[in-house]
Amino acid sequence: MAIQNLKYPKLKLKSMLLLVSSLYAGSVMALEPFQVKDIRVEGIQRTEAGTVFSHLPVKVGEIMDDDLASQAIKSLYSTGFFKDVRIEAENNVLIVTVQERAAIAQIEFSGNKSFPTDKMKEGLKQIGIAESQIFDKSQLDRAEQEIKRQYLSQGKYGATVKTVVTPLERNRVAVRFDIEEGAVSKIRDINIVGNKAYTIEDLRAQFLLTTPNWMSWWNKDDQYSKQKLNADLEALRSFYMNQGYLEFNIDSTQVSITPDKKDIYITINITEGEKYTISEVKLAGETLVPEDELRQLIQVQAGDTFSREKVTQTSKAISDRLSNDGYAFSNVNPVPDINKEQHTAAFTFFVDPGKRVYVRRINVVGNTRTRDEVIRREVRQLESAWYASNKINRSKERITRTDFFSDVNVETPAVAGTADQVDLNISVTEKSTGSVQFGAGLSSNEGVVFGITVNQNNFLGTGNRVSAQVNTGKVNTTYSLSYTDPYFTPDGVSRGIDLYRRDVNTSSLNIGTYSTSSYGGGVRFGIPLNERDGVNFGLAADFTSVDLTSQSPQQYKDFCDKASGCSSNSIVASAGWTHDSRDSIMFTTKGVLQRLSGEVTIPVLDLEYYKIDYKHAWFKELLTGYTLMLNGEIGYADSYGNKNYPFFKNFYMGGVNSVRGYTNGSLGPRGIDSTTGNDFALGGTKRMLGNAELYVPIPGLKDSKQFRMSVFADAGNVFGANDSYDFGELRYSTGLGLSWVSPFGPLKLVFAKPLNSKPGDNTQTIQFQLGQQF
Template sequence: MNLAKMLRQLMWVLVAVYAGNAVAIEPFVVKDIRVEGLQRTEAGTVFSALPVRVGDSMNEDKAAQAIKSLYATGFFKDVRLEVDQNVLVVTVQERAAIAQITFSGNKSFPSDKMKEGLKQTGLSEGLIFDRALLDKAEQEIKRQYLSQGKYAATVKTVISPLERNRVGVRFDIEEGAVSKIRSINIVGSRAFKNEVLLEQFKLTTPDWMSWWSKNDQYSKQKLTADLESLRSFYMNQGYLEFNVDSTQVSITPDKRDIYITVNITEGEKYKVTDVKLAGEMLLPEEDLRKLISVKPGELFNRQKITESSKAISDRLGNEGYAFSNVNAVPDVNKQEHTAAFTFFVDPGRRVYVRRINLTGNTRTRDEVLRREVRQFESGWYAADKIERSKQRLDRLQFFSEVNVETPAVAGTTDQVDLNISVKERSTGSVLFGAGLSSAEGVVLGVTVNQTNFLGTGNRVTAQLNTGRINTVYSLSYTDPYFTPDGISRGFDIYRRDVDTSTLNTGNYKTSSYGGGVRFGVPLNERDSITMGLAIDYTQVELNADSLGRYVDFCGGNSAAGIGSSGCDNISLPATLTLTRDTRDNILFPNKGTLQRLTGEVTVPGLDLEYYKLEYKHSWYKDISRNVTLLLNGEAGYADSYGDGPYPFFKNFYVGGVNTVRGYDTSAIGPRITETSTSGRQSSFALGGTTKLVGNVELFFPIPGVKDAKQLRMSTFVDAGTVYGQGDPVSLGELRYSAGIGVAWFSPFGPIKLVAAKALNAREDDRTQILQFQFGTQF
């Protein structure tokens, strides 16, 4: 009854408002329309809102409708209609417009970014001033400062009238100091010390890294995540009934210090007494049981329960059951503190993939993507094949993002579509400039590289690099799908000049010219064979400071004082490489292995008759989401098989940023002190025919840097050496080093910077504490 009375009163108020804005109008024919009071708004805006035109009949109903329409534009705060000798006079009073928005006192956020944020709330220069939107903007600015932990921040607005019915808006901001977490107290813990539980939290009290991580600044979202981490910690230790009872967050009156209290109930530890499988098990039960990691007699572990459910669901997904559901239901005995778990399996319907849809590949041809996809259209859904397809597309390095979705087909219960959306990245580059290496010095170069030539997936590279030691001119072309079965074919043409005068490995120069062809044959998803044959012509240039053994190789006789200016050699090296690669990413792997066995042998009957064998094994393990452990081992052996000696310029060398860091490039291994034909006495590293290298490295993100795919740090321990021809292999000859490094895949090429300490350097070893590479192309 009271509500009806209020509605009637409101109706009469509205009638009174509109009656006050329009005189009593007798019906008439509009002879003309005149608009008065406009300052900024176009007259056409008013005419378009009116329900009448010149020549139309005007009455009170149309007058009321006209007033409503003009108010609805939002441009006017007052509207009046009058009649002057059949001329309709529309008198309006415009609402003020925002001429400018300024800020004062804002140090944490730049003014242009703040203006962009206010525009999202509807407050922007040139728009109509609205007090309600201004209040909303003020609250949004306060919220942004609260997200930075500045709880004492204040925001005041000042409105300044300007000419032509405009206003200026100024936000006066006092940011105040950042509020810091002074204490986090967990009440109710009996089994673990407070320090152990706080290790599960990202939020922390101020420490030496807080200036970077900002983890001493309170955030409700961070606290919620930390409480879930605490819950997971307890439940993975057997505390099935663990509960967070309450949390209190208090702040001091000066809003500088924050105190957090978390009240918990641990409960008792529970043991698992039995594990069962139930439901519709389409696969043999013994196969599914192998996927369950939790065993009777163990303490309850929520992580193992979750992983077991996921493993069974994934296994069913590989058989086509895309919508399987596996739930672990506990049977809890609170008196004995035990729990039995039954995994209920609901496979759902078996589905197949109706269609594979590709989007986002504006430059790359569809066939380039489709040949990497292991799931077939009209084939049974296979989760492992879909995941493998995503990995293969990622490994192409053509796309910055690869997203995969499998929506159900409308109107069916046994069909899904596989939607693959990609975001293309720049695959071509023309680099002019300089690189810098601790071994090479300044490296000037031009590299034209296109890994996705004309969208075909073929790779074309032309390179010119000039350094103090190596000068390379090369042109290569690779077709990864020379045949539909995935056999690749590539061609290479090169010239390489080497000048070792600055390496302390014996003074000589070589110029090699050659070309070759290679084929790669995939054996399966992970394994491949690469075969190649090349022709190589090498000129060796010696001088008065060259070692005697180099002179002897080129036909001289150093013992008899007979020198040599050099020699020419022609060879046909054939290579065979077996590769197994399970890495999830080529540039910055997080898990998987890379194994490579390479054999090189020259065709007999020419100037050089030798063979080389090399083996590399790299194992990556993801310790956590962004922390990766690398164990790497390399071994090599080489020798001649004919009457001639093994070519010294094909020796293995160890030391430097890519092998054993902390030692000078190629400086580890046998050395010789020899007097040259000019009488100069020097100590040289000879290299060797047997190589051993080992590396242990832990990769982790740089604190505060989110993009761990492009930039990360590492700490490492290296070991390695080379042995001369005929020397026994002794582990006592290994050199060791340890240090830290930074790797960045920059737009200008990979950058590698390491600081290393040689741990057992000998007196004649050359060491380097800081080593780097910049702009090296690979």
């Protein structure tokens, strides 16, 4: 049907009629076009009239015809605001009548326990359903299916979702989601069919999914997930491939659920195939690097059982080695030659180094406070130099270790229009590096420790560190101020200046009673030798006064008598060497820390002594999340000249940071209080400590960067000046430990069992330390 202004003074056109007229155009009378004298819009309540006008293809004074009317209706429908559109013509006035879609006035949920309402509304908003938005039934159906999918992801296969739409006044609706979550469906059995070489228990151990166990309430590992099952199937495939089963195949997987939707059964059908060995390993292609060097990177040899993991690691190791020399886009392709009769496979690693690439430009973005030079001085890759992946990785590591940034991202995009250039883009996200901390710590030996600390680790964006501390405890009270410039010279020589006041009172410890009051200051320098090694040296002046009581040991009184008083002033020179290849300072998983340090007094004031300490800690990740730590320490101290060694510089041992299970500082030679008859620890001039610790993830918190458990064994003791290092006098302990980086500071909690305590030893089963100890 068409519009005729003369014969039909008021003709209604609906979208369906327009469609019919387009299909049967031959039987429809042609429109006699007319000039639009005015345009009137009717039926709008919320929509602005201007919105309708903007979608009309005709304006006042223009000619209206059938084609423009059809365009107008389609255009208005496409806005999504209207569910009906009519166009009328009366006395050359174009009348547009619309019926608006309903608006959503409110959204409610009932029965939802697993997902909070605000999160549900936020999710619906992303698919176009929100209060004040236009109501769309198709979107509502999609939302219903999405909510069901979310419950399915939690293993709640019996969950139902129903929607209720209630009309309200002024063309509005209320939407309510009635949810019955139901119970979580549990995996009751995982059955593997076709296994011959390994038991079902061995294969199930490769899976994340499992049947209900005592930790399932936390891990949720008994709840079926398609994504987890796919990951488990790949883990199963990798397990067989790494054991030599080159022809292993997963034939089919069936997942069935009981009618009540409470129990799930998984059946996996496999074909193991034969076990393959490596018959030959060859290198081919353009190796560039000496073949002997590359062969040292090959992890599979003739006669070995085939392992897909080792083959892949070999390809990566060769590619990484080439990338250190600038071949950033090298490709190492292992090609097998399989002999199915003898069940052997020969591998040829084809090396294609590609073009040598150099870094055109280094770009740093994201640093709003930190100066560019602070970041660039940590970068080991140079501009206009050959690309070196080991230097780029080390650069990211060094920037991260500054602890100025919450995130460091490094990318190497190719330069447009070139085949041998990349840019190094370093993107950082800055975090707060200054803090004023008012807090308290708690330790089993010092009790409550109150303190205030003002730190700025990136002072004015220069990378320099400024720290002022006031800490009070039952044993130690410290006031200190320090300033460190890590790049005092452009070559990375650091300089630090320290001022301090420290008071020590041992009356609450199980050692000889004395108190000291010290103040002093010093300067220190650190010199990097390479990426992992550095030396340091310093000079400090220390002025210490010692107060004794009637309960103080006679040895302490003898020292003061010989020294003609207990004012012990000294100038101390210190030096040390450090090798640190740890991947992390807080939760180390691999690397080595070695430290050799010593101090000696310059014989111009009251004290003449020296101390030497050596520490070697080794970390090795045995499995993901499982790290073995072996630590050994030894120390020696003595006096020189005609003066005695100062007792307040003795070594002490025992406590949460040395031999756990023994009271802090209680090991070693002991004395007798002549007044009370009680014995106490004297400390010593020699120390020996060994620790073996296996760090394991806490069940349910495997990937946590805040929690870690450990099983440990400790051995150690201190020895007096007249004693030698005696392995027979070492004290041993074992137990469990927990580390937690809490909001209040690091927490160490220890459950320890001394293994060979002797009469007079002070032992503790539970020891802890909470709060940063400065």
